[in-house]
Amino acid sequence: MIRKLLFIRKFKTGDWLIITLSSFLIVLSMFMWWDLPDGKYIEIEKGQSTLGTYSINQDRIILVDGQIGQSQIEIKNGKARIKKSPCRKQYCVHQGWVNKKNQMVVCLPNYVSLFIIGDKKNYDSINY
Amino acid sequence: MTQSIIKISKSDHMIAKLSAIAVALAIIDFFIPSPIPGVKPGIANIIILFTIYKYDFITGVWVSLLRVLVASMILGTFLGPTFFLSLMGAVMSLLSMYFLKDINKAFMSVIGLSVVSSSAHVLGQFLVVRLWIIPHDGILYLLPLFLLSSLIFGVVNGLIVENLLARKLNG
Numbered sequence: 001m002i003r004k005l006l007f008i009r010k011f012k013t014g015d016w017l018i019i020t021l022s023s024f025l026i027v028l029s030m031f032m033w034w035d036l037p038d039g040k041y042i043e044i045e046k047g048q049s050t051l052g053t054y055s056i057n058q059d060r061i062i063l064v065d066g067q068i069g070q071s072q073i074e075i076k077n078g079k080a081r082i083k084k085s086p087c088r089k090q091y092c093v094h095q096g097w098v099n100k101k102n103q104m105v106v107c108l109p110n111y112v113s114l115f116i117i118g119d120k121k122n123y124d125s126i127n128y
Numbered sequence: 129m130t131q132s133i134i135k136i137s138k139s140d141h142m143i144a145k146l147s148a149i150a151v152a153l154a155i156i157d158f159f160i161p162s163p164i165p166g167v168k169p170g171i172a173n174i175i176i177l178f179t180i181y182k183y184d185f186i187t188g189v190w191v192s193l194l195r196v197l198v199a200s201m202i203l204g205t206f207l208g209p210t211f212f213l214s215l216m217g218a219v220m221s222l223l224s225m226y227f228l229k230d231i232n233k234a235f236m237s238v239i240g241l242s243v244v245s246s247s248a249h250v251l252g253q254f255l256v257v258r259l260w261i262i263p264h265d266g267i268l269y270l271l272p273l274f275l276l277s278s279l280i281f282g283v284v285n286g287l288i289v290e291n292l293l294a295r296k297l298n299g
Contacts, residue, residue, distance in 0.1 A: 010290050014236025018243050022279045025247075030272040102266050 036100040039116030042080045044073060047111045056080060056099065056116070066110030073114055085110055142183070143190045150175040150195035151202070158203055164270075166253075167277045170246055170285065172199075173221070177238055177245070177289045185229055192218050209261050213253045220252025221245035238293065239286030246282035250274045 011019075044051045046066060054062065054075060061083070062073040069086025079097040085107050092107035098116055106113040154172040162168055172195055180188035196218045200206040205214075224244050228236075254274070257267055 010237060010287065011239060012235055012237045014231060015240040015243075015286075018236070018240040019279070019283065022243055022247060022275070022282075026272055026275045026279065029275060033268045033271055036269075102264075 036102070037118060038078065038099055039101045039103070039118060041117050042073075042075060043115045043117055045113045045115070053117075064112050066107070066112040068110050071107060071110055071112045073112075080114060080116065081105065082107060082112070082114065085112070139187065143187055143194070146175055146179050146187070146191045147194040147198065150191050151198045154195055154199035155202060158199070164273065166270075167274065169281045170249065170278075173242065173246060173249075174285050174288050174292070176221075177225075177242055177285070178292050180225060180229060180241075181238055181289070181293055185226060188225070189222055192222055213256055213261075216252040216256045217249035220255075221249040224248035237286070238289045239283060242286030242289060243279055243282035246278040246285070247275060250278045 039056055041053050042056055043053045044062065044064060046064060051064060052062075054060070056075060056078050059076045060074075062075070064071045064073060066086070070084075071082055071086070071092075072084040074081055074083040079099040081095070081097045082092040082105050085092050087107055087109035089109075092105050092110075092112075095105050098105055098114075101116055101118045104113060104115045150172045153175060157168050157171050160168065176188050176192045176195070179191050196211070196214050197206075200208075200211040200214060205211050222245075224247075225241060228241055228244055250271075254267070254271055258265075
C-alpha cells in the first residue's frame with residue numbers, strides 16, 4: 001500500500017510549482033468568469049424584430065402575440081421568465097427565471113425570445 | 129518495378145510507429161464517453177511526451193501533427209471545425225513544450241510538462257472557439273472547468289509517461 005503511494009516522489013519541485021500555478025489560474029478564472037453580472041434590461045424579440053426593451057426592476061406581465069399564440073412574459077423581483085406559452089413542449093416555461101447578463105429564454109415554436117442585457121447588447125452569433 | 133527514390137531512414141520508421149500508436153490512442157480518446165462534450169483525457173499526449181523525452185523535439189512535432197491529420201481523416205472531421213480545434217490545440221501544446229523542454233530534468237519532470245502542454249491545448253482551443261466558432265464571451269464560462277480537467281488529466285498522463293520512461297522498451 002505504502003509502495004503504491006510512492007509515486008508522489010516522482011513529483012519534482014518544478015512540477016509542484018506548475019501544479020500550484022495552474023490551480024491558482026483555475027481559481028482566478030473561476031472568479032473572473034463564473035461571477036456573471038446581473039442584467040439591467042430585458043429585450044423581447046419576435047422572429048427578427050425587437051418588440052421592446054423593459055427594465056428588469058419593474059414588475060409587470062407582458063403579453064406577446066407570437067406565431068402560434070400568445071406568450072406571457074413575467075418580470076418580477078429583478079428576474080424574468082416566460083410564464084405561459086402556447087407551444088407544445090413548454091421548454092421555455094420550464095427554463096424558469098433568468099436574471100444574469102447574456103442569459104436568454106427562447107421559444108422556437110412561437111418565435112418569441114427574451115434576452116437579458118446589460119448596458120448594451122452583445123453580439124450573439126454562431127458563424128462558420 | 130520502379131525503384132523508390134526516397135530513402136526511408138530508420139527515424140521515418142520510428143515516426144510512423146509512434147504516430148500509429150498516437151492515432152490509435154486519439155481514436156480511443158474520441159470514443160471515451162464524457163459528461164461534458166470536449167472534456168477528454170487526451171491520452172494521445174502520452175505518446176507525444178514520451179517521444180520528446182525519449183527521442184527529440186522534431187520527432188515529437190512529426191508525431192503530433194501526423195496524429196492530428198490521420199486521426200481526423202479516420203474520424204471524418206478533416207478540415208471541419210473540430211479539425212482546426214485539434215490542430216490549434218496540438219500547435220499550442222507543442223509551442224509550450226518547445227519552451228519548457230530544456231528545463232533541467234532534476235528540477236522538473238515530465239509531469240510538469242504534461243500539465244503545461246494540456247493547459248496550452250485547452251487555451252489554444254478556447255482561442256479558436258472565442259475568435260472563430262462561437263464569438264461570444266459566454267463560452268468563457270466553461271474555461272475554468274476545462275482548465276481543471278486539463279490539470280487532472282495532465283498529472284495522470286504525466287505519471288503514465290514517467291512510468292513508461294522508467295521501463296526498458298524494445299522496438
